[in-house]
Amino acid sequence: MGRKKQKQPRDFPFPYHAEIELEITTLTNRGIGLGRVPLPRETSSLSTSPEPESSGAWVVMVPFCLPGERVRARVFRNQKNFSEADLVEVLTASPERIAPPCEFFGRCGGCQYQHFTYDGQLAWKRQQVVELLQHMADIEHPVNPVIGSPEQFGYRSKITPHFQLPRDGQSAEDLPIGFLRQGTRFDIVDVPRCLIATDAINERLHTIRPEVRAKVAAGGYKKGATLLLRDASGTVTTDYDTVVTETVGDLQLHFLARDFFQNNPFILPAFTGYVREQAAASGARHLVDAYCGSGLFALTAASAFEQVQGIEISESSVRFATENAAANDITNATFQAGDASAIFAGLTFPADDTVIIIDPPRKGCDEVFLNQLFDYGPKAVIYVSCDPATQMRDLVHFKTAGYTLTDVQPFDLFPQTRHLECVVTLRR
Numbered sequence: 373m374g375r376k377k378q379k380q381p382r383d384f385p386f387p388y389h390a391e392i393e394l395e396i397t398t399l400t401n402r403g404i405g406l407g408r409v410p411l412p413r414e415t416s417s418l419s420t421s422p423e424p425e426s427s428g429a430w431v432v433m434v435p436f437c438l439p440g441e442r443v444r445a446r447v448f449r450n451q452k453n454f455s456e457a458d459l460v461e462v463l464t465a466s467p468e469r470i471a472p473p474c475e476f477f478g479r480c481g482g483c484q485y486q487h488f489t490y491d492g493q494l495a496w497k498r499q500q501v502v503e504l505l506q507h508m509a510d511i512e513h514p515v516n517p518v519i520g521s522p523e524q525f526g527y528r529s530k531i532t533p534h535f536q537l538p539r540d541g542q543s544a545e546d547l548p549i550g551f552l553r554q555g556t557r558f559d560i561v562d563v564p565r566c567l568i569a570t571d572a573i574n575e576r577l578h579t580i581r582p583e584v585r586a587k588v589a590a591g592g593y594k595k596g597a598t599l600l601l602r603d604a605s606g607t608v609t610t611d612y613d614t615v616v617t618e619t620v621g622d623l624q625l626h627f628l629a630r631d632f633f634q635n636n637p638f639i640l641p642a643f644t645g646y647v648r649e650q651a652a653a654s655g656a657r658h659l660v661d662a663y664c665g666s667g668l669f670a671l672t673a674a675s676a677f678e679q680v681q682g683i684e685i686s687e688s689s690v691r692f693a694t695e696n697a698a699a700n701d702i703t704n705a706t707f708q709a710g711d712a713s714a715i716f717a718g719l720t721f722p723a724d725d726t727v728i729i730i731d732p733p734r735k736g737c738d739e740v741f742l743n744q745l746f747d748y749g750p751k752a753v754i755y756v757s758c759d760p761a762t763q764m765r766d767l768v769h770f771k772t773a774g775y776t777l778t779d780v781q782p783f784d785l786f787p788q789t790r791h792l793e794c795v796v797t798l799r800r
């Protein structure tokens with residue numbers, strides 16, 4: 373049996389650590405700068421790989437750059453269709469470039485945009501939705517300006533720092549506890565203070581780090597772990613089973629620290645207010661909240677409807693949604709546990725008098741759910757998503773099913789990062 377051939381790193385089109393200059397024309401959806409360079413002819417003769425199909429402009433990705441910037445970059449990997457490079461120097465800076473306030477920016481993989489003015493971040497995120505709508509859903513439709521977060525730092529109410537056990541004689545005393553290093557999946561950057569997390573979380577982070585290190589030194593962990601720090605109105609818990617209370621407008625919502633809840637409480641009044649307004653504007657008397665969590669959208673919108681039903685896969689979230697309705701004197705909302713597609717079997721609301729809010733996980737809706745949704749045919753759908761790429765992919769099916777897009781409203785729940793939330797309203 374022949375031995376498996378060792379994979380050689382590609383040296384085409386650039387040798388390892390070649391320095392190149394290029395103009396960044398756009399950012400990828402991972403927040404990485406993208407530019408194109410003419411293929412260097414002289415290196416092609418040294419190539420061990422077949423030449424790629426594209427003979428003109430070769431794509432190079434460089435993190436921590438902004439559109440319009442000219443940069444010098446050092447290539448560290450050639451992929452089949454593009455190269456990856458580290459930023460060496462910004463030769464011509466964008467007017468939107470600012471000094472990143474966090475000392476870990478560029479090493480910690482948590483934030484991508486601290487070097488970008490906040491207005492620049494919002495304008496860029498809007499542009500991203502415009503392009504995704506065109507390219508993935510083939511829809512030309514105005515996209516509203518992104519509604520920004522009232523707090524641009526100190527907003528995150530949950531963080532999950534990681535640590536690994538000490539290796540190679542490393543001491544537990546200075547064990548890194550933090551987030552994955554930019555561009556890696558294993559290496560952890562020590563982060564004693566996270567500028568996008570709330571002050572209360574940072575205070576607890578300061579005290580938990582020596583506690584964890586002491587436990588590691590005493591052999592209290594068999595392997596590395598992920599910590600949970602969840603802030604609710606200034607009280608921080610690290611216990612997954614603690615009941616957390618969050619105030620949203622007039623409502624008090626309870627949920628387990630381990631369960632899903634939106635992580636930027638500052639923007640929730642505007643966010644839930646908009647979803648409620650869009651749902652109510654449909655004129656429907658009935659509301660379904662699919663993927664409802666602990667009832668955020670169902671309960672903040674309930675007073676605009678005669679009847680509300682929610683469905684959610686997490687049994688504990690559903691239990692809290694039901695308790696949250698009772699605790700807030702909301703008597704027209706019921707919740708069931710199950711796969712979102714199970715809602716349609718027993719639904720007695722007339723479809724032409726029903727609006728459905730959907731807020732699936734990042735991967736979007738599955739085919740079973742979408743087919744049942746279209747068979748039911750509600751009057752309107754409010755599609756909330758934290759991944760506009762999967763949302764726009766799903767929109768293609770809505771178009772085929774006869775739905776028309778009436779409003780596209782991005783929200784910046786995640787300032788300083790590449791993430792954004794987008795709410796799309798569809799009518800039949």
Ligand SMILES: C[S@@+](CC[C@H](N)C(=O)[O-])C[C@H]1O[C@@H](n2cnc3c(N)ncnc32)[C@H](O)[C@@H]1O
Nearest residue numbers: 632663664665668684685686711712731732733
């Ligand atoms: C993005 S969260 C939205 C939750 C809620 N709308 C909120 O804003 O608090 C997505 C929710 O979908 C739930 N989920 C995931 N897969 C599901 C499925 N197949 N059926 C129903 N719910 C699901 C998750 O447990 C999570 O609570």
